Amino acid sequence: MSHKDTTLSEPKTKGYILIIDDDDHIRSTFASYLENFGYQVKMARDGAEAKSLIDQAKFDVALMDVCLPDYNGLDLLAEIKKAHPLLEVIVCTGQSEDYDFFGAVKAGASDWFAKPCNLQELHAKVERIRREQNHLRELSKKNLELEKIKAENEHTLAGLKGTFQEKNGVFHQKRNKKRADFPEIIGNSKEIESVLELVRLVAKTNSSVLITGESGTGKELIAKPLHILSSRAKRPFVPVNCGALTETLLESELFGHERGAFTGALTEKRGLIEEAEGGTLFLDEISETSLQFQVKLLRVLQEREFKRVGSSKSQSADIRVIAATNIVLEENVHKGTFREDLYYRLNQFRIIIPPLRDRMDDLLLLSQYFLESACSEFFKPLVGFSSEVIEKLLRYSWPGNVRELENMITSAVILATPPLVEPKDMPILIEKLHKYPRKTRLSDKPFAEAKKEFEMNYFKSILKRTDGNISAASRLCKMDRKQFREKVRKLGIHGVAHAQRVGSM
Known part of the structure; x- marks a missing residue:
C-alpha cells in the first residue's frame, strides 16, 4: 500500500479516526460518539475499503473488527502496520473468550476491546493513544530543533576555531586520536x-x-x-x-x-x-x-x-x-x-596512578577534552581557553585531581559566553589558587623546603658527575669526605647505586 501524505479536509480536529467493521450499526454508533468529542471519522465496511481509504488520507487511529468478510484480522493488521507503522490500531471482537489478543499485540495492535463495547471505555482508549501520539510528535519536533541548533553550533564552532587559533592570547589544544587499547585515557605524558x-x-x-x-x-x-x-x-x-x-x-x-x-x-x-x-x-x-x-x-x-x-x-x-x-x-x-x-x-x-600535578603535560589535553564534552552536552560554541585561564590552570596544584578538573571546566562551560573561557568563568579556581598553588617557583616554597630541594638536586648532580664516588664528589664540592657522606645520608641519597639509578631517570 502506498501512503499519500494527505489529511482529511476539516482543519480543526482532535484526530482522524478510521472505523473498520462490517456491522453498519456499530460503525455509525462509534462514528457518531467519537465525532461528539471533536474527532474526524471515516468508515470502511471491509478490508479492501479500509486499505483504499488509508491510501487516500492520513489517519491517526484505526478501530478494526478482527472478523471481516474479506480479510483475516491479523493479516490486515500486519499489512497496515507494515505500510503505515505510525497508524495506531485498536482491535475489537465479539468473541473475546477465544480470541488471541496476545497475537494481535505482537502483530502491532496498540490496544483491544470486546463487543458489546462500553463507549466511554472506547473513548478513553482513543484519548490515551492520541495523547501519546501528540507527546511523541512534540518530542520529535524538539529533537529536530536541537539537531538543527547542534549543527549550527558545530558550523559556528569550526569557523571560530579557525579564526581564534591564529590569534595571540587564545589557547586551543588539539586532541590526539583515541587509543585503540585505552579509549577512555586522555594524555600522552x-x-x-x-x-x-x-x-x-x-x-x-x-x-x-x-x-x-x-x-x-x-x-x-x-x-x-x-x-x-x-x-x-x-x-x-x-x-x-x-x-x-x-x-x-x-x-x-x-x-x-x-x-x-x-x-x-x-x-x-x-x-x-x-x-x-x-x-x-x-x-x-x-x-x-x-x-x-x-x-x-x-x-x-x-x-x-x-x-x-x-x-x-x-x-x-x-x-x-x-x-x-x-x-x-x-x-x-x-x-x-x-x-x-x-x-x-x-x-x-x-600500579601507582600519578596525581594530576605530577602529569601536568596532560593538563591541557584533559582540559580541552572536558571542554568539548561539556560544550556538546550544553550546546555551547566555545573554542578554548584564554591565556589568563591557561596560566591559572597550570599554577593550581589540583588536590582533587582529574575529577576536580572535570567539575571545574563543566561549571565554566555553563557560565562562559562564547567563544572563550575567561577567568571570570572559573571563580572556584581563582578562589582556591591562593590556597593550593603548585610550587613551581622558588618563592612559592618555605625557606626550609626550598633549601632542602636545592641540596637534593645539588648533591645528586655531584654524585652523577663522579659516578657515585664519594671521595671524588667531596673534593668537587670542597667538603670534608665524612661531612659529605653524612649530608647525603640525611638527604636519603645512598652512594653509587642510588646515583646510577638517579642518572638513569
Missing part, C-alpha cells in the same frame, strides 16, 4: 605512558593487581583495561565500591545469601562473586573493609572458594581480583586495621 605500559604487561597474567593513587586520579579507568586486555575480556567486569556499603550489606552483595539468612532475606540471592565468574571483580576503596570481611575475602583469593551468607556449602570462584585504594595500605597494616596476608595477596602487582 611520560608518567601516564609508564602506567599504561604496566597495564599492558600485567593484563595478560592472572595476577591480582593493587591500584593506588589519590582520590580523583581515575583508578577505575585503569582497572577496566586490565580486564579488557586480559583473557577474561569476554566475561563480566564487576565493580564494587566497598566504601559505599555497610559491612553487612557488602558481605551480602559480594557473597550472596540464602533465603532466611537474615531479616528481609525473603529469597536467595546470587552475589557479585558469582556474577563475575570467569571475569574480573574490581574492589574499589578496599581499605574501607572490616577485618572480618577481609578474612572471607582472603579465603576467596587463597582457596578460590566462598560461602553464601547463611550457607554451609562452599562454591568455587574463578575470578581475577583487582583492588584500588587512595590511602597507603602499608600504614593500615602497621596500625592493625588491614590484614597483612591479604595485603600481600592483593599486592602481587602494583
